[in-house]
Amino acid sequence: MSTYRLDTLLSPRSIAVVGASPRPGSLGLTFLRNLIQGGFPGALYPVNPHHEEIEGRPCFASIARLPETPDLVVIAVPPPNVLDVVEDAGRRSVAAAIIATAGLGHGSDSLSDQVRLAARRHGLRIVGPNCIGVLSPRARMNASFAAHDAKPGDLALISQSGAVAVGLVEWAAQRQVGFSAIVSLGDKVDVDFSDCLDFFSADAGTRAILLYIESIGNAKKFMSAARAAARIKPVVVIKAGRHAQGAKAAATHTGALAGSDAVYDAAFRRAGLLRVLDLDQLFAAAETLGRQKPFPGNRLALLTNGGGVGVLATDRLVDMGGTLAGVSPATFDKLNAILPPTWSKANPVDIIGDADPARYAGALEALLDDPENDAILILNVPTAVAGAADVARAVTDVIKRHRAKGYRQKPVFAAWIGEDPDSARAFEAARVPHYATEADAVRGFLQLVRYREAQTELMETPDNLPHDFSPDPEAARVIVAEVLRQDRRWLNPLEVDALLRAYDIPTAPVSLAKTPDEAVDAARPIIAQGGRVAVKVLSPDIVHKSDIGGVQLDLSTEESVRKAAADIFERAARLRPDASITGVMVQPMVRRAKARELIAGLADDPSFGPVVLFGRGGTAVEVINDRALALPPLDLKLADDLIARTRVSRRLKAYRDVPAADERAIALTLVKLAQLAADVPEVRELDINPLLADHDGVIAVDARVLVAPEVKKGSGHPRFAVRPYPAEWERSVALRNGRRAFVRPVRPEDEEEFRRFFEKITPEDLRLRFFAPVRDFSHTFLARLTQLDYARAIAFVAFDEQTGEMMGAVRLHADANHETGEYGILLRSDLKGLGLGWILMRLMIEWAKVEGLHEIDGQVLRENTTMLDMCRSLGFSVRIDPDDPELRLVTLPIASIEEPGKLADAV
Numbered sequence: 001m002s003t004y005r006l007d008t009l010l011s012p013r014s015i016a017v018v019g020a021s022p023r024p025g026s027l028g029l030t031f032l033r034n035l036i037q038g039g040f041p042g043a044l045y046p047v048n049p050h051h052e053e054i055e056g057r058p059c060f061a062s063i064a065r066l067p068e069t070p071d072l073v074v075i076a077v078p079p080p081n082v083l084d085v086v087e088d089a090g091r092r093s094v095a096a097a098i099i100a101t102a103g104l105g106h107g108s109d110s111l112s113d114q115v116r117l118a119a120r121r122h123g124l125r126i127v128g129p130n131c132i133g134v135l136s137p138r139a140r141m142n143a144s145f146a147a148h149d150a151k152p153g154d155l156a157l158i159s160q161s162g163a164v165a166v167g168l169v170e171w172a173a174q175r176q177v178g179f180s181a182i183v184s185l186g187d188k189v190d191v192d193f194s195d196c197l198d199f200f201s202a203d204a205g206t207r208a209i210l211l212y213i214e215s216i217g218n219a220k221k222f223m224s225a226a227r228a229a230a231r232i233k234p235v236v237v238i239k240a241g242r243h244a245q246g247a248k249a250a251a252t253h254t255g256a257l258a259g260s261d262a263v264y265d266a267a268f269r270r271a272g273l274l275r276v277l278d279l280d281q282l283f284a285a286a287e288t289l290g291r292q293k294p295f296p297g298n299r300l301a302l303l304t305n306g307g308g309v310g311v312l313a314t315d316r317l318v319d320m321g322g323t324l325a326g327v328s329p330a331t332f333d334k335l336n337a338i339l340p341p342t343w344s345k346a347n348p349v350d351i352i353g354d355a356d357p358a359r360y361a362g363a364l365e366a367l368l369d370d371p372e373n374d375a376i377l378i379l380n381v382p383t384a385v386a387g388a389a390d391v392a393r394a395v396t397d398v399i400k401r402h403r404a405k406g407y408r409q410k411p412v413f414a415a416w417i418g419e420d421p422d423s424a425r426a427f428e429a430a431r432v433p434h435y436a437t438e439a440d441a442v443r444g445f446l447q448l449v450r451y452r453e454a455q456t457e458l459m460e461t462p463d464n465l466p467h468d469f470s471p472d473p474e475a476a477r478v479i480v481a482e483v484l485r486q487d488r489r490w491l492n493p494l495e496v497d498a499l500l501r502a503y504d505i506p507t508a509p510v511s512l513a514k515t516p517d518e519a520v521d522a523a524r525p526i527i528a529q530g531g532r533v534a535v536k537v538l539s540p541d542i543v544h545k546s547d548i549g550g551v552q553l554d555l556s557t558e559e560s561v562r563k564a565a566a567d568i569f570e571r572a573a574r575l576r577p578d579a580s581i582t583g584v585m586v587q588p589m590v591r592r593a594k595a596r597e598l599i600a601g602l603a604d605d606p607s608f609g610p611v612v613l614f615g616r617g618g619t620a621v622e623v624i625n626d627r628a629l630a631l632p633p634l635d636l637k638l639a640d641d642l643i644a645r646t647r648v649s650r651r652l653k654a655y656r657d658v659p660a661a662d663e664r665a666i667a668l669t670l671v672k673l674a675q676l677a678a679d680v681p682e683v684r685e686l687d688i689n690p691l692l693a694d695h696d697g698v699i700a701v702d703a704r705v706l707v708a709p710e711v712k713k714g715s716g717h718p719r720f721a722v723r724p725y726p727a728e729w730e731r732s733v734a735l736r737n738g739r740r741a742f743v744r745p746v747r748p749e750d751e752e753e754f755r756r757f758f759e760k761i762t763p764e765d766l767r768l769r770f771f772a773p774v775r776d777f778s779h780t781f782l783a784r785l786t787q788l789d790y791a792r793a794i795a796f797v798a799f800d801e802q803t804g805e806m807m808g809a810v811r812l813h814a815d816a817n818h819e820t821g822e823y824g825i826l827l828r829s830d831l832k833g834l835g836l837g838w839i840l841m842r843l844m845i846e847w848a849k850v851e852g853l854h855e856i857d858g859q860v861l862r863e864n865t866t867m868l869d870m871c872r873s874l875g876f877s878v879r880i881d882p883d884d885p886e887l888r889l890v891t892l893p894i895a896s897i898e899e900p901g902k903l904a905d906a907v
Contacts, residue, residue, distance in 0.1 A: 002225075002816040003199045005125045006191070009096035010181050010199075011139045012071035013042045016063060016094075018085050019076035020046035020054050027076040027100050029054070030145040031133065038142035038149045045070060063088040073097040074133065074143055079104050079111060082129065086115050090122025098143055099128035099186075106187070116189040131186030132162035135169070137179055138205060144184065153178015154207040155290050156200040158193055160185050161240070164212045164279065171283055176428045177290040180206040192217060194225035198816035201229035208234040208289035210282065211273075213264075214241060219608045219721040223271055223631075224791040225816070227722075230272035234294060234451045236285040237273045239264050263605040266629035270638075270722060272454040274447055281443060284435065288444035291433045292411050294452040297374025299325035300445055301367050302348035304379035305355040309417065310348030313379060313438035322446050325373035334366040347373075356386045357394030364398045368410055375411040377441050382418050389422035396430035411448070415441035457641070469504060471672065473679035476502040480682045480707050490540050491705040493585050500700055503672045505688075507700045508590050512538065514583040519565040520558045522586035532556045532589040535564045536702075537572050541579035543704060546619060548575045554589060561586070590692060590701050594658045596651050597690040598698075599627070600669055602677050604684040609719030610677040612670055616648035617690040632674035633724040635748065639667035639674075652693065659695040666693050678724045681710045723790040729847065732801065735834040739800065741807055743843060746795035750806075751782045753797070757806040762829040768864045769826045771887075785811070792818065794847050796840055807831050810840035812848060812856065820855045821848055825867075832866075841874055849894050856892040 015035060019028040028048070032055055035044055046054040049061040060066050063073065063085070073089045075082060075097055082101050089097055097119070104111040112129060119126045127134055133144030137152040146166045150173070157179055159165040165184045172179065180203065183196055193211060200206045209229060216222045229235050239261065268275045276282050300322060304310035314324060327335070327347050335343065339359065344350035351363050360378070367376050378395055382388050392414070399412055414434040416423045427434040435441040479499050483491055491499060493510050500507050513519035523533045537550030545551045549571050552564035565584050572581050599617035602610055612634060615627030628645035630638055643649050643666060654660040669691065677683060685706040692699050710718060730744040758766070758777050766774045788795055795811040808827035815821070823844060827837055848856055859881065860867050868878055871890045875897060881887035 002195050002818070003202075004817050005095045005123070006195060006199045008071045009125055009127065009134065009191075010136045010141075012096070012141065014045070014068060014070040015040065015042065015072045015074060015141070015143065016045040016047050016060075016066060016070040017074045017076065018047040018063065019074075020048050020051075020059065022051065022054050027145055031074050031076055031100070031143060032057075034142040034144060034146070034149070039140045040142070041140055043068070043070070063092050063094070066092070069093055071095050072143065075099045075101060075128075077101060083111060083114055083118060086118050086124065086126070087122075090118060090124045093122070094124055096125040096127070098131065098133050099126060099189075100131060100133060100145065101128075102130040102186075104129045104187070112187060112189050119190055126190035127183065128186040129189065130162075131184040132165055133184055135179065135182040137181070144182075148173045150182055151176065151178035152180075153290060154180050154205060155210060155286060156180045156196070156203070156206040156208070157182045157210045157212075157286075158185060158196040158200075159183070159210075159212040160188070160193075160214045161212055162186065167279065168210075168283070168286065172286065175287065175424075177286055188217065192221075194218065194221040197222075197225040197229040197235070201225075201232045202816070206233070207293070208236065210286060210289075211235065211237040212282070213237055213239045216264075216607055219267070220723070220791065223267060223608075223721045224723075224789050226268075226271035226273055227789050228792065230454070234289055234448075235271075235273045236276060236282065236289065236447070236451075237268055238276050238278070238282045239268070260605065260607075262627075262629050263603075263608050263611050263631075266611060266631055267608050267721060269454075270631045272457070274451045274454065276447070280440070281447075284440050284444045285447050287435065287440075288413075288433045288447055291431045292413075292448060293409070294448050294455070295374065295409070295411050296452065298323045298449045298453075299372065299374045300442075301325045301327075301370065301373035301376045302379065303360070303363055303367060303376060304348055304350055304381075305353055305360075305383070306379065306381035306417075307344065307348075307350045309379050309381055309415075309438055310344075310350050313377065313415075313442055314348055316439045316442045317446075320442065320446050322442065322449070325370075328370050328372045331366050331370040331372070334369075335363060338362040338366070348379075353381070353383055354385045355391075357390045360391050361394045361398050364395050364412075368398070368402055368412075373410075375413065375445055377413045377415065377438075377445060379438055379441075380414075380416045380423075382416075382420070388416055388418070388420040389426065392416065392420070392423035392426040396426050396432060399430055399432060411445075413441050413445055469668070469672070471504060471675060471679070472502040473676075476676065476680050480680055483707055484682065484709055488540060489706055489708065490543070491707065492540065492582060493536075493538060493703075496703045496705050499676075499705060500688075500703060503676050505669055505672055505700055506698060507703070508587050511586045512583050513565065513586055516562045516565040516569070519584055519586050520562050523555070523561040524558060526586075526588045527556060527558060527561075532591075533561060534585075534587045534589055535561060535568060536585045536587070537568050538582040538585050539572065539576070539579045540582070542572065542576060548572055587701075590699055592692050592694050592696075592699070595692040595694040596648065596661055598648065598666065598693055599687070599689040600666075600673060600691045601688055602673055602683060602686040603629075604719075608721040610674075610681075612642065612674050612677070614642050614666075614670055615646050616651075617688075621689060630670075631722050632677050632720060633722065634671045634674040636664070636667050636671060639670040642670060643667060661693040662695055662697050665697040666691075669698055678720065681718055682707045684708045726790055726794075729794075729796070729843075731843075733798075733839050735836060735839075737834055739802070739834070741798040741836060741839075742801050743796050743798045743840070745790065746786050746788060746797050746809065748783075748787045750786045750797060751779070753799075753806045754782050754785055754809075757809075757828065760828050760830065761826065765826070765829045768861055768867075769824065771859075771861060785809075792816075794844070796843050796847075798836055798840060808836050808840060810844045812844050814851070814853055818851070819853065820857055821853050823856055823858045837870060838874075841870065845874065845892065845894075845897060849897060853894055855894060858890045860888045860890055862886050862888055 017032045020032050021028040046059040051059045053059050069092045073094050075085050135142050135144050135150045137150050142149045146169050150169050162184045200209050302310050351359050415438045419436045479495050497507050497510050511522035513522050526533050533555050535552045537545050555561045597617040599615050601613050611629050626647045628642050630642040652661040688700045688703045690701050726745050793813040797809045798807040810825040812821045812823045876890040876892045878888050878890050881889050
């Protein structure tokens with residue numbers, strides 16, 4: 001349902017409190033009093049059959065007896081009565097309900113599940129159960145049992161925990177931080193994080209969104225909503241349960257290294273969310289985001305009257321990866337002229353302990369004008385020479401003057417050690433973020449830097465994949481299907497070798513030997529050429545071979561190979577009598593003296609599905625625990641970022657006599673693994689350890705693969721949290737002049753193609769498409785056209801099959817409820833009349849039908865008669881836009897069109 005009726009939930013005209021009671025301390029009384037004391041302007045109806053009036057208001061026996069249908073119902077009744085109240089509300093067509101009651105249970109056939117089904121049947125939105133409620137300050141609605149109301153502001157808080165929500169309300173009340181809304185989700189039987197992200201990302205009154213998460217139910221829905229929201233405004237998240245022990249049972253190194261929280265971290269990073277680790281950091285983020293917008297740059301200038309606290313702030317900045325700004329020569333001269341000779345002559349700018357308000361103001365003026373810094377942190381240690389509040393008022397006066405003169409809004413942060421109340425009031429009045437310690441202030445500064453960097457990364461154009469990378473997914477599927485047909489879970493090394501080769505991942509060749517003599521036969525050609533071999537046990541029941549001494553390395557003679565094989569057979573029979581021993585594998589020893597041992601692989605998370613892992617490899621991989629995770633699909637840019645987040649990435653660089661490893665080959669291997677996960681969803685875990693990497697490339701020395709049957713449901717990959725590129729929509733089409741076009745979904749790397757395409761569009765055609773002259777084809781503009789979340793948007797791009805030039809594109813973006821989609825189309829100005837527009841429109845309609853949309857909408861200029869005629873031919877209705885007579889609204893009900901298969905034939 002997503003945002004359906006959430007506007008009514010947060011701005012109701014009338015509210016009924018079911019379970020209202022005059023009993024002190026009861027939930028019903030607390031909700032009613034909070035609504036009254038908060039000044040809710042609409043009608044309030046207490047509902048309780050045992051009372052005639054509560055808090056001076058008439059009380060009604062049931063929802064059915066109310067004089068009108070309330071927009072919102074607050075339910076604070078015992079668990080056995082909740083379902084009946086929900087049914088009553090549904091029958092009265094109530095829009096939304098808040099269920100504060102706990103103890104409804106979980107899972108199928110629980111009371112919670114029955115409530116969910118009943119609410120959905122009536123179109124009733126539910127917040128809760130087991131929640132503290134909803135606060136909407138701008139609607140003067142405190143439908144909660146929080147001790148204090150929230151101030152109006154532009155932060156939205158969505159919390160799974162009622163206690164955390166209440167804590168933030170209390171904290172914010174002391175700091176004058178305001179909220180656009182606070183939603184306590186509780187057990188999330190209906191309204192969830194994704195719904196709230198979709199709603200508040202489009203809410204003009206919300207500038208930043210704070211999330212407190214304990215678990216996520218629908219990972220696909222969450223990732224789609226989070227990625228969309230993070231492109232629009234800051235989203236800060238704290239995730240509880242960072243040290244869950246669920247990874248202990250994982251079978252492979254990759255699975256053991258993944259771990260639940262590490263996957264959540266990868267998901268938040270992929271979505272562009274700013275993650276914090278505890279409530280202190282969340283409070284700091286609220287302080288920062290409540291008063292300061294993100295800004296370009298990362299260079300921080302420090303202004304202080306205490307050298308020690310300035311050094312501490314510098315240390316914290318460097319520890320957290322920040323950048324200390326320089327001081328320009330012109331600013332240095334200004335400071336020299338107004339400061340005593342003993343000032344620090346550098347950043348931190350220490351203006352000495354006897355600094356008065358005038359000295360602070362003068363130094364701040366100079367730093368605000370300095371192009372060498374991007375932000376300023378002012379530190380003050382209380383002294384008897386100058387009052388902290390006087391200094392605060394002096395610096396805020398400077399900030400206000402600069403803002404009034406139209407100066408660029410260079411951010412200023414403050415840390416007044418000791419938190420003087422008068423100083424705090426001065427900063428709050430000037431909307432300057434202020435903190436109790438220098439560490440909190442530096443963290444607040446870096447949170448904004450990290451957020452802005454995340455937005456930049458979301459909009460970066462990835463590198464093109466090599467043209468010679470052409471995997472053979474069908475060969476891989478055949479291998480996996482045969483293993484599953486035999487009711488096996490693990491691929492044997494020969495199958496693993498074939499699987500990796502199908503995706504062009506270099507491997508060490510392997511031979512199977514069922515006896516010591518066969519092992520010698522396999523090793524003989526290698527030894528004859530002066531090579532050495534490795535002999536390893538092969539058993540579907542023995543995953544980690546070294547656990548039973550099942551690996552013998554550096555064997556250089558036939559006799560040593562025979563003895564090693566015989567010893568492995570003996571040890572396996574003795575230590576694992578239950579295991580089925582297929583034989584031993586014989587492989588040449590891979591001699592790469594200066595190679596780095598890495599690990600790369602795939603793991604399967606119960607919430608987010610496949611994840612890609614990279615890190616330092618070897619037998620002590622779990623002990624070293626140097627790894628990073630990413631959600632597939634990957635491109636080379638994302639793979640490079642994954643590598644950079646590990647400590648071993650530093651060892652990939654050149655040092656002493658060791659040349660740099662081929663990082664592109666490593667990144668490409670990770671991309672190939674991600675593609676394998678997309679093509680063959682039956683692969684649940686894949687572990688290459690070690691993956692040797694040097695200046696010549698990479699080679700997989702040892703690998704394990706676990707598979708399981710997959711039941712495909714819905715469109716796209718059945719388990720990917722981030723929907724991969726929909727290759728199934730690629731096709732070749734014929735145009736009226738005999739030319740052929742290759743049509744496919746847009747890719748992020750198409751940005752340059754779009755740039756060249758727009759160069760061949762006339763200004764008039766651009767005006768008809770965008771309703772205004774378009775001259776700036778910036779990276780940001782083009783990235784928004786080419787970087788789509790395929791779960792809620794599609795763009796089909798047509799290329800001339802002979803020249804490779806882009807010919808046109810159509811785009812459809814679904815609304816948050818996935819019910820309607822808005823389209824746009826543009827063709828090259830010199831290619832009209834070839835039938836390409838018709839083809840692209842039909843393909844877009846086909847996609848909408850498959851995706852389950854109900855309707856396609858669009859806006860067309862009245863003078864664009866060609867497009868209007870095409871819309872009518874395709875079945876769109878056309879009407880005048882009541883808000884603008886120059887526009888026509890076109891609408892196509894999807895149910896009225898043919899089956900998707902027929903559309904493809906018609907094209």
